[in-house]
Amino acid sequence: MPAVAGWARRAWDHDLAWSFRHSPVALLAAFLTLVCIGGAVLAPWVAPQNPYDSATLSLSDGFTPPAWTEKGTRKYLLGTDDQGRDVLSTILYGARISLGVGLASVLFSALLGVSLGLVSGYLGGRLDAFIMRVADIQLSFPAILIALLIDGTARIALPREAHDALALYVLVVAIGLSKWVDYARTVRGSTLVEKGKDYVQAARVIGRRPLAIMVHHVLPNAMGPVLVIATINIATAIITEATLSFLGVGVPPTQPSLGTLIRVGNDFLISGEWWISLFPGAALVLLVLAVNLLGDWLRDALNPRLR
Amino acid sequence: MDSRPLLRLTDVGRDFDVSRPWLNRMLEGAPRQLLRAVDMVSFDVARGETLALVGESGCGKSTVARLIVGLYALTRGRIxxxxxxxxxAGAGASALRRRMQMIFQDPYASLNPRWRVRDIVAEPIRVLGLAKSGDEERVRIAALLAQVGLAPEDGEKYPHEFSGGQRQRISIARALSGHPEFLVCDEPTSALDVSVQAQILNLMSELQERLGLTYLFISHNLAVVAHVADRVGVMYLGCIVELANAVTLFKAPRHPYTRLLLDAIPDLGMSGAPRTPVGGEVPNPLAPPAGCAFHPRCPHANQRCRNERPAWRAGVACHAVEEGRL
Amino acid sequence: MSPAPLLEVRDLRVEFPTRRGTLVAVDGVSFAIEPGEVLGVVGESGAGKSLTGMAVIGLLEPPGRIGAGEILLEGRRIDRLPAEEMRRLRGRRIGAIFQDPLTSLNPLYTVGDQLVETIRTHLELDRGQARRRALQLLDEVGIPAPGARIDHYPHQFSGGMRQRVVIALAVAAGPRLIIADEPTTALDVSIQAQIIALLKMLAREHGTAVMLITHDMGVIAETAHRVAVMYAGRIAEIGPVREVLQAPRHPYTVGLMGSIPRLGAGAGKRHARLVQIEGAMPRLNAIPPGCAFHPRCPRRFERCGAERPELLPAGAARASCWLYG
Known part of the structure; x- marks a missing residue:
């Protein structure tokens, strides 16, 4: 146990932890992120209702406005949609999908981008030139266009049932593939810097193979900026997913994300049922803002020039 | 004792391609450009001795070091x-290369900042499979750290917790952990303060005596070289211009460039004798002068020096020495 | 009665507030430089020599700050000047030369443009006059064919020539004091000698005072009139160069001088041990009480660990060491 206590004390005393404790923005952002993540992960337990279990729904409760308005009831805090689903519950379930897709696609693109960037930077030569030209070409298309393209291709290539089952994975790959360039370029840059340092030369003199040097020596030293990009990209990925879902090419309607909720609510905006799309929209803004603030703080805290 | 040299370089050369990128060459019609970093370098290093290579920046001394340990491939010649x-040697080369190690100049860049010292020192042991168990490895690392004047507990720390001199000790421990016979030391003390330099130089000479090591010592500092070397090679623009026993070289330098270097050393004795600042600078290695590369700065240069490259004769490459003008 | 000093530093203290307490990097440093004099400030990394120079020209990087003491230039306090006034003083009265000539020059402008701009910032000259002055300066610092070189960009100059341009910039407005921080460290030995000769010539001909900060005793031996040896943010010994280098009094200076490998008698004599000062300079957060050098000192006694020595007369120099108390 003293080992654990010692580790905890060192972690608490670490510059990053200190900067975290002394940054109100970081604390607020972390709190908001935790609330969002907590709500999303614990949705089945904290949501007042399972909005996708038709047994608990009653159509007669449809279009109930939020609780504080004249016709609202305390049963539905943020009101209900056309099917009588509790909006708060749909938001919690929707955030689950949004966050899940966001995290998974960032993980996918980081894995792909970091590996390609590392290999490209360390080995150099033609392979490097090829990977970087592909990256250049990809960068000349907007990310959303690439995601649409991949999603569309998958729709045509896969039979309808298979596509519905795999829709979430296709979405993750589509968003992930549109973002790998960020990681590849950053990691390639820091790999080039680290590669020139003498500790890498020393490992070569010792006789270590290129792959071992890349993984054990270069990678750990090139990962700093990746963490920052990944955090900020979670926010971007959530927005991309929401945009795709809003356009109707994202997640299947059986597993609605925040973007789907906004799209569905959009149809009722003109007829006066504003809460159906406003609250999911507000939830999306809050989630993205919190993640972004956290990313900004991390970038500043890890920047040695600002320390 | 074996009287054959441990290391022999014969007419070693290395070019670097410093051309513009392919697309620029195609569009601008620029030719390929080769930088001749090292050319026609030959020397022997005997077992147990210290051979030093000195010269100003860009003279190719570090390139020679890197060619020997295999960080660069040879363009010409043989090692x-x-x-x-x-x-x-093919596959046998890596077995031979294990018997040489290298110590680098910058102690802040030569240790992986994310590794603990014990892992840094243990890397050669692990790669070469020299320890049969974790315990054996721990004992060995403790002994290595003690050998370079560090405590066994220091193994648990990270490089940033150490000063420059201590880091250089860690570097030496790492170099020694694979039981090498030959150490290539590339400016091992030039990033250190003088009092720390003295500690490291003393440590290196102790280790040489105790372990029977052979050193190739690269430095730009003649006073340091005078202190450590048995023999000294002076390099200028990729070539060795003079190679001699250290005592002889410092007492009776022959090549004009060696004389220039010796004259340029600040005089700590305050004898009052003014240094003769030599004019000019090292020329651009991409466009080296014709004939003897040193002729534009040489006070003894004549027409032959400007046209004809001097041949290597009895430890020096200089027309003036050869002709008895100097 | 000696002439009034050009620069006088009294009990200077430079500190860095950090979250783990205030680190004192320069502590109780006092010295003076007279017109035309070259004062060498020598010490190993972390001794506080560069920070002392930065404090004098008012370029301490925050959070570093002057915690106590006074800096007087020609009898006038300059350590409390507002930033704008200090900036006018830099260049006009104090010139600065740094280690890396490449970062001291703006790569986007020709050296002529940079010189003309500096000259016109500080002196009331029109473009043509400023350009003539620039040409004259380049000639003075030994740039061959200044007329052709004035319109070149910094990258077109070699390292040694670049450092000459930096020196020309530093002396452009005819400053009374030049702070030169490791001016020869980035240069090859043969070029070092040229730059040293140039600095000496400028000090002699213009009566400019020079504060020469370096880690290289050789440069000090050849250039400086007096030298201050710094250790752990304090002056260990200060005095005439010949005295300090040949008959050092402070045990730290003794060790430092002994640890320098030399040509001469010992050349080629292998395995002669160099004098070695055991241990390392303390970190700023762990400076020992009393004399900062006492844990490493071969001649320490009780008083050294208890009481901090002031600068005491020792021969023709002064040393902060109780051996002379």
């Missing part, structure tokens, strides 16, 4: 270690 040509 033999213990009588075996490294290029022809």
């Amino acid at each position: 033999e270690f213990d009588g075996v040509d490294l290029a022809a």
